[in-house]
Amino acid sequence: MKKSFFALVLIFVVLLFSSIDALTLNAPKNVPASVNWYVSIELSGSGFDSVVLSVDGAKVLEQPMQVGKEATIDVFYVIHKEVMNNKIFVVLKGLPAGEHSLKVETRQNGSVVDSIDWDLTVFEAMSAKEGQSAIDEIEDIKADVSSLSSSYDSLKSSLEGKINELNSSLEKLNHSINELEKSLSGQSAEIDSLKSALSSLGSDLASLNSKLAEASVKTNKSKEELAVLSQKVKALDLQLNPPESETGNSGFFSGLVSIVFAPENIPAVGLFIMVIVSIVVIFLFKRNSEGPLFEGTAFEPEEDKEASFDSSEAVELTEKETEEEKKFKGKWAYNPATEGGSTESESKSGISFSELLWKKR
Secondary structure (H helix, E strand, C coil), rough: HHHHHHHHHHHHHHHHHHCCEEEECCCCCCCECCCEEEEEEEEEECCCCCEEEEECEEEEEECCCCCCCEEEEEECEEEEEEEEECCCEEECCCCCCCEEEEEEEEEECCCEEEEEEEEEECCCCCCCCHHHHHHHHHHHHHHHHHHHHHHHCCCCCCCCHHHHHHHHHHHHHHHHHHHHHHHHHHHHHHHHHHHHHHHHHHHHHHHHHHHHHHHHHHHHHHHHHHHHHHHHHHHHHHHHHCCCCCCCCCCCCHHHHHHHCHHEEEEEHHHHHHHHHHHHHHHHHHHCCCCCCCCCCCHHHCCCHHHCHHHHHHHHHHHHHHHHHHHHHHHCCCCCCCCCCHHHHHHHHHHHHHHHHHHHH
């Protein structure tokens, strides 16, 4: 049952496609001028009653499909026509050079059922002389191509040899690179360690430089302080251990001079000198005037104190003053007894400060 159904469907499809009208034109695209050429028209179906062929818009052939009817032919264009089964072969005369058009139509009662348009280029045919010249040029070109082909083959073989050499060198270079990479990969850890150590040394060096700069500043300050202390030590050394004189004697007078002329003792020494000068001036003045040393009741001695001041006390005071004068004058003070003078003449010509006080009392 199913097989018979499929067979009927297949027959229907075949009949359907066989009933479809089809039109095919087989023609060249380029033909030489003034040279005969041909076209073939293939037909299928039955929905038309004639076939019309036109060249440049002019009808050159009309072939009826009914048996017994003659075809209409334009002998100016058509040389020969042949109908074989569903094909029509038409031989046409040569056309002038230029662009031409073909058209094939199937008609039914004068109405167009199907049509095909075709463009045709007709070119000038070459003369025998030009053809021979072209053939010679073609042969020359073939010879050049053959020479170029042999040169290409030689160059190709040479290039292949060089390419092989380059490939071999490249393989060796890749092998060397791989070996270097392996050696570098083994040394990378050591390089990283050296880099870290170098970085640590750089930081330590920077720290030492900063500490060195601080120490240099402190050293400069210490040098300045040491210079000041050295000057002070020298001054104290001069005060405590004054240099010996030309005779080798470092007596009391040289030490006294160093102490007197010390910068910090200058005001007191000046005051002391002014007091001594004032006393000497007053003494000289009173000596010449023979008057009382201090006038007024505020400094007058009382009578009971005069009675108590005896000669023994005056002698003791005189001896003390003489000893003090000897101590003050030192070893090298002027002595009339040693210099050949007389103490008696000195005592006669002058008077001591203690005797002056004794007389006034």
